[in-house]
Amino acid sequence: MPHIMIAGGGIAGLTAALALHTAGFQRITVVETVRDIQPIGAGLNIMPNAVRELDALGLLDRLEERAVRTRELRYYHCSGGLISRDRRGLGAGYHWPQLSIHRGELQLALAEAVRTRLGRGALVGGVKVTGVEPLPDGRPRVQLEHRDGARRGKASLEPDVLIGADGIRSAVRAALNPGEGEPPWNGMLIWRGVSRIPAHRIGTFMFIAGDDRRKAVVYPLTEPAGDTGEVLVNWALVMPADSVEDAWRGDWNRRVPVESFLHHYEGWEFDGVSVPDVVRAADTAYEYPMVDREPLARWSHGRTTLIGDAAHAMYPVGSNGATQSIVDGRALAHAMALHADPADALAAFEAERRPAMSELQQSNRQLGPEVVISLAHQRAPGGFSDIDEVIPQAELAEIAARYAATGAFDPGTVNRGSPYDLATRSPR
Numbered sequence: 001m002p003h004i005m006i007a008g009g010g011i012a013g014l015t016a017a018l019a020l021h022t023a024g025f026q027r028i029t030v031v032e033t034v035r036d037i038q039p040i041g042a043g044l045n046i047m048p049n050a051v052r053e054l055d056a057l058g059l060l061d062r063l064e065e066r067a068v069r070t071r072e073l074r075y076y077h078c079s080g081g082l083i084s085r086d087r088r089g090l091g092a093g094y095h096w097p098q099l100s101i102h103r104g105e106l107q108l109a110l111a112e113a114v115r116t117r118l119g120r121g122a123l124v125g126g127v128k129v130t131g132v133e134p135l136p137d138g139r140p141r142v143q144l145e146h147r148d149g150a151r152r153g154k155a156s157l158e159p160d161v162l163i164g165a166d167g168i169r170s171a172v173r174a175a176l177n178p179g180e181g182e183p184p185w186n187g188m189l190i191w192r193g194v195s196r197i198p199a200h201r202i203g204t205f206m207f208i209a210g211d212d213r214r215k216a217v218v219y220p221l222t223e224p225a226g227d228t229g230e231v232l233v234n235w236a237l238v239m240p241a242d243s244v245e246d247a248w249r250g251d252w253n254r255r256v257p258v259e260s261f262l263h264h265y266e267g268w269e270f271d272g273v274s275v276p277d278v279v280r281a282a283d284t285a286y287e288y289p290m291v292d293r294e295p296l297a298r299w300s301h302g303r304t305t306l307i308g309d310a311a312h313a314m315y316p317v318g319s320n321g322a323t324q325s326i327v328d329g330r331a332l333a334h335a336m337a338l339h340a341d342p343a344d345a346l347a348a349f350e351a352e353r354r355p356a357m358s359e360l361q362q363s364n365r366q367l368g369p370e371v372v373i374s375l376a377h378q379r380a381p382g383g384f385s386d387i388d389e390v391i392p393q394a395e396l397a398e399i400a401a402r403y404a405a406t407g408a409f410d411p412g413t414v415n416r417g418s419p420y421d422l423a424t425r426s427p428r
């Protein structure tokens with residue numbers, strides 16, 4: 001029975017642990033640098049192709065308790081003009097919903113399931129992976145740093161398989177690709193947060209609005225609370241750093257006052273939802289650089305591979321980063337169950353997933369489906385009253401369909417069912 005170590009207890013690592021366990025693997029350890037996982041972060045949209053995989057893992061009911069269904073996505077030009085409105089999830093013909101959920105809630109739900117199903121010792125907090133080297137027999141030697149407690153200090157372990165799920169600044173990826181350096185930055189900044197808003201001041205839909213430089217993403221994360229009638233709302237704003245007076249100082253994730261950037265979005269109102277009102281209601285705003293990773297020529301090296309952002313970090317466009325990280329976990333477990341030799345399994349996993357993920361990374365650099373906003377701005381910078389005169393419906397539909405096909409989340413493909421279900425599950 002192979003011992004599988006997963007570096008990183010984020011969305012990718014925890015899903016992979018659950019998927020491997022469901023596929024019959026018993027000896028799984030997730031090491032996570034954070035000692036106690038906290039419900040931090042902002043909102044995520046999880047697309048139906050990933051919700052299908054979470055359902056196969058028996059997690060859908062639990063997640064639906066903590067999420068709301070995303071029923072509609074609207075794109076607007078910053079002038080207020082509606083570019084498109086599309087149904088999402090069940091209303092779009094998928095057999096599974098699309099979910100809006102706080103990242104922290106999703107991570108905590110996955111962590112709880114890991115502890116319940118695999119045992120409390122399967123998720124070890126306060127342990128950082130600092131390096132990896134291959135042993136002559138093909139197994140990885142993993143260097144670890146215990147950050148607190150009685151075992152504080154350095155150690156090394158030799159699992160049979162190592163999965164690098166340690167995010168965009170992955171230590172596993174760095175060990176496999178020495179000299180790669182920091183994630184490349186495209187010069188854009190992202191401000192992100194959550195706000196509590198009275199339900200009547202926010203739509204039930206998700207929207208993305210902007211022009212050729214700025215963008216706002218807003219969507220509810222909860223139903224109205226019984227006592228206050230308030231809704232938790234996720235928001236993210238994007239614009240080039242060179243137009244920000246208080247120049248970005250290179251901090252990775254810094255807290256900033258909303259007044260430092262909000263004036264760039266004054267007057268942004270979309271079917272009654274005011275972006276400044278939503279953002280002003282936030283306790284905290286965080287500023288990030290918009291970074292991704294170059295597509296890699298290789299993820300798997302013998303018995304070590306990468307999943308999630310460690311493998312294919314992409315710009316936050318099209319709701320795909322966490323979505324595809326979840327699919328990775330299931331694809332990996334499926335390959336591991338089908339191949340007796342772990343190196344063959346990791347190679348098969350990569351052969352299936354890497355080409356499509358590289359294409360998605362490239363597509364997101366060209367704005368993915370959100371390109372319709374900059375197209376509308378290029379063709380009608382002052383706004384429009386009839387989108388058909390600016391972007392014909394057929395062109396809008398073609399852009400959306402092309403992007404969905406790249407990530408294999410078009411309804412036809414998703415509704416065929418999971419390609420990762422295993423007929424039999426024997427303990428391994």
Ligand SMILES: Cc1cc2nc3c(=O)[nH]c(=O)nc-3n(C[C@H](O)[C@H](O)[C@H](O)COP(=O)(O)OP(=O)(O)OC[C@H]3O[C@@H](n4cnc5c(N)ncnc54)[C@H](O)[C@@H]3O)c2cc1C
Binds near residue numbers: 009011013045307316
């Ligand atoms: C503004 C914004 C909006 C987004 N919106 C969406 C969306 O709507 N839908 C969507 O699908 N995706 C979205 N994403 C992307 C999504 O957040 C990521 O793709 C996803 O969280 C990646 O999951 P992961 O588990 O691979 O990495 P992470 O979530 O980064 O998890 C990595 C884990 O590894 C741990 N770790 C790191 N280094 C080490 C180490 N050396 N040793 C041990 N542990 C380590 C970390 O503490 C962390 O817990 C968005 C991203 C941004 C920035």
